[in-house]
Amino acid sequence: MVAEVINGKELSTKLKEEMKQEVDLLRKQNLVPHLTVVLVGNNPASRSYVNGKKRASEEVGISSEIIELPETVSEEELLDVIDKLNNEDAVHGILVQLPLPKQITVAHIIEAIDPRKDVDGFHPINIGKMMTGQDTLLPCTPYGILTMLHSKNISIEGKHAVVIGRSNIVGKPVGQLLLNENATVTYCHSRTKNLKELTKQADILVVAVGRPNVINEEYIKSGAVVIDVGINRLEDGTLTGDVDFQSAMKKASYITPVPRGVGPMTITSLLHNTIKAAKGLIK
Numbered sequence: 001m002v003a004e005v006i007n008g009k010e011l012s013t014k015l016k017e018e019m020k021q022e023v024d025l026l027r028k029q030n031l032v033p034h035l036t037v038v039l040v041g042n043n044p045a046s047r048s049y050v051n052g053k054k055r056a057s058e059e060v061g062i063s064s065e066i067i068e069l070p071e072t073v074s075e076e077e078l079l080d081v082i083d084k085l086n087n088e089d090a091v092h093g094i095l096v097q098l099p100l101p102k103q104i105t106v107a108h109i110i111e112a113i114d115p116r117k118d119v120d121g122f123h124p125i126n127i128g129k130m131m132t133g134q135d136t137l138l139p140c141t142p143y144g145i146l147t148m149l150h151s152k153n154i155s156i157e158g159k160h161a162v163v164i165g166r167s168n169i170v171g172k173p174v175g176q177l178l179l180n181e182n183a184t185v186t187y188c189h190s191r192t193k194n195l196k197e198l199t200k201q202a203d204i205l206v207v208a209v210g211r212p213n214v215i216n217e218e219y220i221k222s223g224a225v226v227i228d229v230g231i232n233r234l235e236d237g238t239l240t241g242d243v244d245f246q247s248a249m250k251k252a253s254y255i256t257p258v259p260r261g262v263g264p265m266t267i268t269s270l271l272h273n274t275i276k277a278a279k280g281l282i283k
């Protein structure tokens with residue numbers, strides 16, 4: 001079997017065209033969706049991601065701004081910035097780029113964001129709504145992954161989904177979204193003892209480890225759907241996922257590449273959430 005590649009870049013282009021139409025209509029009603037991104041410090045990867053988000057916003061007509069704060073900013077000062085944005089009616093979405101410097105406790109920042117403006121879907125209220133199956137702003141990477149599966153009409157109900165990774169921003173919520181669509185979900189992580197035994201049972205395998213080449217054909221059941229969430233920058237500057245793509249191609253039915261896979265879909269979800277927040281759909 002040779003897997004079909006799910007091209008996230010192409011899918012995101014198509015979805016951005018649809019969103020542009022919707023934003024054009026909103027603009028005619030004098031509603032200009034606005035995203036504010038807060039960037040702390042000078043991490044080049046963060047800067048590059050933030051620029052990608054701004055560029056994508058412009059493509060669909062969402063207005064966006066980047067607030068840059070120094071690496072030395074205090075938690076109090078950052079909370080102050082968030083408070084102002086919470087109270088600014090023209091700001092519909094607030095995203096604080098992670099990671100943050102160590103003097104700042106991430107949970108304090110996330111909890112300070114108005115849940116209705118939490119376009120990352122990281123606020124505990126939004127996580128709780130997601131867990132209880134209520135409509136809300138969903139975490140961008142997991143939502144992007146579900147959109148990729150839906151785009152290929154890949155059925156989720158009754159399937160065994162194995163998620164490797166248990167971060168709050170990817171592993172845990174992607175498992176929850178798959179469960180919400182009636183998958184049987186297994187979480188694996190660094191303390192899992194029989195990883196290969198478990199991954200070989202997966203109909204849908206989501207790999208969010210953060211290390212290159214941790215999964216190859218030996219870990220994959222024939223015909224499985226393989227979703228690679230890894231973004232690893234190698235020494236020569238190239239990007240690679242967590243999955244050995246060439247090897248996995250031989251076993252999977254569908255596979256997502258890196259780059260041009262999950263990454264662009266994360267940004268597409270952010271735009272979707274910003275439009276949803278602007279429309280005031282989140283109570």
Ligand SMILES: Nc1nc(=O)c2c([nH]1)NC[C@@H]1CN(c3ccc(C(=O)N[C@@H](CCC(=O)O)C(=O)O)cc3)C=[N+]21
Nearest residue numbers: 049096097098099120140231259260261263264266267
């Ligand atoms: N508050 C917050 N929200 C985030 O959503 C968030 C974050 N912090 N911190 C960092 C991670 C990472 N992330 C990516 C988004 C797009 C690509 C992406 O578009 N990647 C392209 C390649 C881009 C390139 O060449 O550098 C691709 O995979 O094809 C990657 C990574 C969002 N994150």
